[in-house]
Amino acid sequence: MDTFSRYAPFIQDYIYSRGWETLRPLQTAAAQVIFDTDDNLLLSASTASGKTEAAFFPILTDLAENPADSIACLYIAPLKALINDQYDRLKDICEGSDVPVWRYHGDVSAAQKRKMFKRPQGVLQITPESLESLIINKHADIPRLFGDLRYVVIDELHSFLRSDRGGQTFCLLERLNRLAGVKPRRIGLSATIGDPKAAGQFLGDGSGHQTRIPKVKSRPQRWHLSMEHFYKSGDQAGDHSALLAQAVLDQASDQAPELADPGLAYIFDHTRGKKCLVFTNSREECEAVCQVLRQYCEYKHEPDRFMIHHGNLSAALRQGAEAIMKDEDANITTCATATLELGIDVGQLERAFQIEAPFTVSGFLQRMGRTGRRGNPAEMWFVMREEQAESRDMLPVLLPWSLLQGIALVELYLQECWVEPPRDHQLPYSLLYHQTMSTLMAGGEMSPAELASRVLTLSYFRWVSQDDYRVLLRHLIKTDQIQLTENGGLIVGLAGERVTNNFKFYAVFQENEEYSVHAESEELGTIVKPPPLGEKIAIAGHVWVVEEIDRRRRQVYVHQVKGQIPAYFGDVAGDIHPKVLQQMRQILAEKRQYPYLMKNAAARLSETRAMAEAAGLPDKQLINLGAKTYCLFPWTGSYAFLALERFLRLKCASRLGFKNIDSVRPYYIQFSMDVSEGDFYQILTEEAAKDFDPLDLLYPKEVPVFDKYDEYLPDDLVRKEFAYSVLDLTEMRRAIGEITRQMA
Incomplete structure (x- = not known):
């Protein structure tokens, strides 16, 4: 029997109504695993490849033909917005069937949750945090709610592979299995899995089922990719012209030259009349970019065509932006963080812009994958910005790290289809x-x-x-x-x-102490550490003056004013894998240009390579900057770099005569020392060869609180987790071996 014939009639009707002539190979392969085996399933395929339908068509068929006595399918997603989006999608598919679809998270009304408790059947969509709440607060009801649970679908699986939030999710699933006495199969969905075997192992741990990973020949991907570089002021690398921003803002007021950041002017010009996303790596940058782009509209006497979307905005503002993006006729651009990186339907986007390089290959692929739907190629424009160097700046400051990192992320995927693997051997x-x-x-x-x-x-x-x-x-x-x-x-x-x-x-992820921000009756979002009365804050792409602070209720009341100021929402984490830095080193050593580099970026890369070659980079990793000042380029990842910093300070400093140590993680360590280069290599080799405990890389009495609940742990366990799970000594030793080979 062919796959289509095995689907329930309402699934067949859904397929007919959309005019699909054939099923995709991924959908056929998924149906065979779900219908004919008792195994878990990992579906790793590009964005818009039909993964959701591939998983749910056979699951919903089973639920319709063999009604369950409880929730039969649990769908877990990392974002409430993604659940809301997929809720509408599944409701549409299930129309004409008796399979109910429920959602359960903080924005769902108590009335809807009560209905689910009265009739626990069909599909329940939930976040890890709401599942935690459910298991704690409805513990006695778990057998009734999930006693016939058959499937657990984990969407955006890659987002759970390298964090305690993923660990929490899989702990909860095992606890749920034990409480309800069930062994549901797990189906993982992701567009960015680099090592399917490792991800499949992670997905299946504790499930009691084998995991199958169908090998389906995917359609060739077409990308429209470009990467351009801008100095924030002064001449550009490619044309030595300072007129680019002014050309975009040729009718601006006298203030325009102060505000005309050429990189943002480039985005402003190339989003006009199109629906786009502009990704940034932090909420602060997101707010700053949106403020400037809106000011450009004002200077050009154009309607405001920019919106904003990040995790500190109110649900109403986020959902409003999502609704406008789904409007096919709305030519608007949304400045966003990772909140729009995952699979939320935001309609037919024409372009995605990325300001600076993201931290991961996975992040790059997810962000680019927001475009390219309905047969169109995915389109990503990288915009790399940096300050012009000053005459006294030393070598490490002169290198365009973000440009090199952006090229490395692209090349790792183009050359090897490499994506960051799961983290293992943790002491969480x-x-x-x-x-x-x-x-x-x-x-x-x-x-x-x-x-x-x-x-x-x-x-x-x-x-x-x-x-x-x-x-x-x-x-x-x-x-x-x-x-x-x-x-x-x-x-x-x-x-x-x-x-x-x-x-x-x-929640197991770290949170700042936040205050909600209100302008009259509208809630704008949240901020960290509100400023004194009369000071300004930036949120929702505008500037506001603080009128009142209610510290007991943690509320801030504001009114809007014009202007531009930086925003602050808390620290930004960036875990960069060693392979990314190694690829950056290779890029410096190569002579070839990359077809996606635009004029300025190509020129900046060429001059960087010439400068690096003159200094002895990248073959040589210890560079003399003058007198006793040196710079070490380890070309390794964030946590191995952190281990190396500590190794140099705690194991080598006294022998090296270390002073004035300054690190820019994970790119370089600058310092002065009293010994020669030869002695440096010799000392590094001797100290690395010694057998020492990872705990030796912690300072006396140091208790490095790293994760959310570390403050409640005994000091010895905090130190042990940091030494054995955060510091990457294996990669550090490899990096040291690479450095000291230059001595031979």
């Missing part, structure tokens, strides 16, 4: 604390042995020893996070209740 003590407290919250009093059997046996904690868990439990009892009862059982203690009795406990 922060998550261990969280799941311990969550388990006690949900299950009530239990003995230490029972608690350990529930928590320590979860697959994500396979590298945590029983001794370490005993150390953790003793510390939590001592600090009243948990309490030992007269019967020898454990319950949540008074100090623990202050942590767990808060909706923020459901």
Whole structure:
């Protein structure tokens, strides 16, 4: 029987109504695994390849033909906006069937949630945090809600592969299986999986099922890719003309030259009359870019055609932007962060712009994949910006790191189809604390042995020893996070209740203390650390003056004014893989140009290579900058670089006579030293050859709080997690070997 004939009638009607003439190979392969096996399934294919339909057509067929006595399919996604988008999509597919679709997250009304509890059937869409809340607060209802659970669909699987949030998700799935007495199959969906085998292993851990990864020949991808470079002021690398921005803003007021950033002027000009996304790497940059582009509209006497979308905006503003983007006739451009990187339907986009290089190949592919729907090629315009160098600047400052990184990300995928793999061999003590407290919250009093059997046996904690868990439990009892009862059982203690009795406990990612911002009756979003009364803040692409601060309710009241100021929402994380830095080094060494480099970018790369060659880069990694000042270029990733910094300071500094150490992670370390280059290599070789404990790379009495719940852990476990799970000593030793080979 062919695949189409096996689908339920309402699925066939859905396919007919859209005029599809054939099923895609991915959909046929997925149906064969779901219909004919009991295995998990990983669907790794490009954006808009039909992954959602490939998974849900056979799943919904099963649910329609064999009605379940509970929720039968759990769909987990990293963003509420993605759930909302897929909710409409699944409701459309299920029209004409008896399969209900529910969503469960913080923006869903209590009335809708009550309806789901009364009739727990069909598909439930949820975030990891809401699943955590459900397991804690509806613990006794879990068997009734999920007693016939058959499938778990994890969308955007790649976003769960390298963080504690992914670990939390898979811990929750194992806990859910045990509570409900089920063994659902897992289906992972992603457009950016570099190592399918490793991702499949991650997906299947603790499920009790094998994982199948269909090898389907994908259609050739067509990309329209460009990368241009701009100095923020002065002559450009390609044409030595300072007139580019002014040409775009030729009718601007006298203030225009101050505001005319050539890179943003380039974006302003090439988004006119089109629907586009402009991606930035931080919310601060997103706000700043949107402010400038809106001011350009004002100077040009054009209607405002720019919107903004990031995680600190209110749900109303985000959803409003999403709705406008879906309007096929709206030629607007939205400045966004990673909130629009994942698979939310934002209509037919013509272009995506990326300001500076993202941190990962995965991020680059996801952002470019927002375009190129309905047979059109994906289109990404990189815009690299930097300040003009000053005459006294030294070599490392003169290198265009973002340009090199952008080229490296593109080339790694074009040459090798490489994407960052899952992180393994972790000691996730922060998550261990969280799941311990969550388990006690949900299950009530239990003995230490029972608690350990529930928590320590979860697959994500396979590298945590029983001794370490005993150390953790003793510390939590001592600090009243948990309490030992007269019967020898454990319950949540008074100090623990202050942590767990808060909706923020459901999340394992780090959060800043945020204040909601209000302009009259409209909520604009949230900020961190509000300024004094009368000061200005930037949010939602505009500037506002603070009128009132209600610190008890954590609310800020503002009114709008004109102007431009920087925004601040908290720190930005950037975990750059060693392979990216190694590719950047190769780019410096190569002679070839890349076809997607535009005039300025090509010229900037050429002059960078000439400058690097004159200095001895990239073959030589230790460069003398004059007298006793040196710069080391390790060409390794963020966490190996961090380990190397500490190795130099703690293991080598006294022998090297280190002074004035200045690092720009993960690109270079600048310092002065009292020994020769030859001595540097010799000392580095000797110290690296010694057998030392990773804990030796922590400073005396240092307790490096790195993850959200580290503050509740015993100091020894915090130090151990940082040394063994954050610092990448294996890659550090490889990098040192590469550096010291120059001595031979």
